[in-house]
Amino acid sequence: MLKKSILNSLAKWKAKLKPDPYSGQDTKQRFETIFAQNDWKDAESISGPGSNSEQTKEVISTVENVIETYGISSLLDVPCGDFGWMSKVDLKGARYTGGDIVDELIETNKVRYADRKEVQFEAIDLITDTLPKADLLLVRDCLVHLHSDLIHSALNNIKRSGIRYVLMTTFTERKYNTDIHTGDWRPLNLQIEPFNLPPPLAIFNENCTENNGAYRDKCLALWDVKTL
Template sequence: MTKSTKKPWSTKDVMTQIYDMKLWGGKTFDFYSGSGSHDPKTINPYLKSVITFLESHNNVLVVCDLGCGDFNIGKQLVSYTKKYIAVDIVDALIERNKKLFKQNNVEFQCLDISKDELPKADCLILRQVLQHISNAEIKAVVKKLNHYKYLILTEHIPLGTFTPNKDIISGQGIRLKQKSGVDLLEAPFHLEIKNEILMDEHILEHNKGRIVTTLYKLF
């Protein structure tokens, strides 16, 4: 008699369940990407710094947002870009966004960023996305980054020094409980860059770490 084996959940399955079960909060919302995408103390300084960057390029950059979520952040950046390509892994979320946000220069795509070919763009936004996925998936994403001139990366990391890039299973949680966080310049990722600029750093209350946004020029 053979044992039945359950097929492991894919990252798409996990992320879909997170939204279906409101695991990031927002019980009154149809889709909610967490307080990190809605708390004014967190998002307003971020938006200011990114808008300043986009304006410095005369609002002509094509931007690709990997992990656009409920689009509460992206919708406030669209007007500062030539084109805004918003990507997420959850089908129902992308279909919802297509119905709600119909600007001429916005395009929504449902992709698994670790497996699928990524859209062409000048600037890539990865905002609190890598922190939720495994090292293997991050490695797959990093291999695709050399097609972009700029990367705006936001990660939730511990206060002070920490051990970077401890592995996790892709899902709701992040590496903070392991006193770790994602650092693409460190092993096992070793992202090659031309330079980097700290765009924004927000210290969270109650010793819950910090949210750091860094601009990387990749070529």
């Protein structure tokens, strides 16, 4: 117990020491800046290296598998980023809504995917907005970019949404969580301090090969929202 709290204090202290590249900006402005500057620097996707074709092969089949297995007829994807890999998912008749905090991304997606009648896009802040009703909410590669106080707020927002299932990124082998300035990144294990989510219904490994396998425990985990 003592060890956990020492590790948590140390993580917060380290985060304070690191300079904040987006100092003085609110949450929305931080991600607008990242988008405008292409700060995640992937040649294929503005949403970063975790969203390119190599890193999303397994993710595509996971989403298709969950839609089929859990009888999903409406999918809410927040954040949707550039909808790159998601545009290749067979939605199996499910209606799709993609949301993101960056308005410009949403406007670009609306134009680029105007011919996809089963998909729609709207500006949504996962932390503060009332989430549209859906059978399944996908939250991939989002909480890892937020300060822990904002993660707690996002999880509370998901809990009051009335959505049935949530599929979220978690790194299952991490023994402790660290903190960051919002907009930066770190791996997070949602089942340990300070989040302590219960065991999920199912865990799907992404087969992440980034950084020579340093993130091989990167998973999408499925929870019944009522149990969070």
